[in-house]
Amino acid sequence: MKLNLNYDNIKKSYLFVEIANRLKAYTADNPGADIIKLGIGDVTRPLAPCVVEAGMKAVAEMGDAKTFRGYSPDSKGYDFLRNAISAYYKSNGVIVDADEIHVSDGAKSDCGNITDLFDSDNTVLIPDPVYPVYMDSNIMNGRNIILSECHEENGFKPAPDKKVKCDIIYLCSPNNPTGAAFTRAELKEWIDYANSMNAIILFDAAYEAFVTSEDVPRSIFEVEGARRCAVEFCSFSKTAGFTGTRCGYTVVPKELLDGKFAAMWERRQSTKFNGTSYIQQRMAEAAYSKEGIKQCRENINVYKENAKIISDALTSLGIYHTGGKDSPYIWLKCGGDSWEFFDKLLTKANVVGTPGSGFGKCGEGFFRLTAFNTPSKTAEAVSRIKKVL
């Protein structure tokens, strides 16, 4: 039996495992340390009351023979949720048909699994630094990967290089890890580039709920031409605090390869996935109700305020950074070795962040802080960071 040898080409340790290990070693030596975590991109605020209520009701339905639900009618998700997602898009001025929405257990699954649909013989363009899933899932498939370098000079928002030919393009905006967000005009350049060579854009919109800048699109489908070249991944994780609850969705427009791509994704999902839990689908529907959007928005505003506090502090220190505005991430220039800065922040300030080099070669010399902790802990962390820097 032959194993998929491409797995041997993936770096062994997942970034956050290494962080956990260093943290564990430090707290073992310093049991009293009051550690503040601005590291992993995990939310901390509880689910919105109406989401909890919907969850309770759905669980109760599952316990009653009259309202019990077995398998979903299909792997794409219930109509009630796909209609709610379609209405959410509409409220943001974007027309996405309920039929184009595929519900899943999370954007990470979809982002990884969608690579099944492509031949191994494709060239994949991935920004550097980047969310590791794009890179690793394509290494697992043995694809040729080229990097689009992000750095201070382009504000960590790369423009397409028309001399470079590729087949699949990953974009994430607002970006993880850099927090940088494309404007409509910048995204239009990428769409035109993709359409000019029949490439596909895999667009990760997991952080769309953080966008408030007028010129920054919340969906790639706000921009003309995207429906012919793009797939969009979205998630309730950051929008509604579902990181531990699990629900996401992927939009595959009808125009993409004349419907063939949507049919392939549906075939993949109906073969290797059995639908998202009825309970989560009801909770997600509640998150996109009028009341739910209001309640979730309150949580997001808290995180956005945290981001602003961190960003303002760095500005006052004269430290270059991106993000912190339309994003829960702040990407700061630490210079030198990112892991050394990690150790410095951990040991001197008892603050945990994420070394930029963990997101790619161009992340070296940079460092990611997240806005997902509580306001008081974020303020305390900022005050400690100020003392150290």
Next chain:
Amino acid sequence: MKLNLNYDNIKKSYLFVEIANRLKAYTADNPGADIIKLGIGDVTRPLAPCVVEAGMKAVAEMGDAKTFRGYSPDSKGYDFLRNAISAYYKSNGVIVDADEIHVSDGAKSDCGNITDLFDSDNTVLIPDPVYPVYMDSNIMNGRNIILSECHEENGFKPAPDKKVKCDIIYLCSPNNPTGAAFTRAELKEWIDYANSMNAIILFDAAYEAFVTSEDVPRSIFEVEGARRCAVEFCSFSKTAGFTGTRCGYTVVPKELLDGKFAAMWERRQSTKFNGTSYIQQRMAEAAYSKEGIKQCRENINVYKENAKIISDALTSLGIYHTGGKDSPYIWLKCGGDSWEFFDKLLTKANVVGTPGSGFGKCGEGFFRLTAFNTPSKTAEAVSRIKKVL
């Protein structure tokens, strides 16, 4: 951009669509018909009370900042659930370490996704008739597939043919669709066969909770040698009625390729999956508590009694069939064309089943009935079937 052209080789499965269409046409012509469905393999009884209670508690925890849970510590699942699964195995006399258990959103996902770990250049042995996921997920990867034919002569329990060389072997026992269940001795033959040529067995144990025969193993790991060659998929779907709730698990023994296979699966899952919902993990834990096992057992006993009623009726009519004992499925010999028998049962008895030919070439002339309807409807269906046959 090049698509994965293997998708063009998958048969468009019209099985359940065709069943729905024929049913729709019949009920349009016969609006008063009292149709009884013994077709699809979906449960009907509600979740056990202690599972509902655990779900309520978990949802409430997610709504409180003090008890809120974000991402799972890792994609494998919480210790509390992996320990409960390990204890469940132990109660059945099988030692499986909590570390060897990987929790997911369902066995179908794991069954499909595990094919990522193999090179395309492998020969896969799949029984015929079969659950379509094994076949389709390997066609998607372009692998060479050979069939192990099941028929009346081998009681739909094929024995390995030592002259046949293969790399990956799918086994499902108790089987979907035939309900046939391997004895320990029969399974030992497969394990020895696999070990003799370093093949891997992908063992689907989704229906283990239906086993009551003394000589039928509930886990492949009951049988000596399995830990060196087998992976086992299991599910809360049929055990605890989780078809719409979603939770399953996969056991990868440490001995398999000296731990390399477990490491690869963990890498795959941590890259393309973000863990199972905390809510489902708590519900699954409750299903494997002492009280939960008792409550779930009551539901399974109802289905088992249904299966016995169907099986006894067929025996009294002298109709050859498998299953109905350690399984919720009854696989009966209808002779001739499976679809003709479908029409006969639908029009003459108003009972819906599944044509065996939909599960593979060797299913022609056979027909699947399921035990998941209510006891009264099952009894009524049996009485109608008796009149027709």
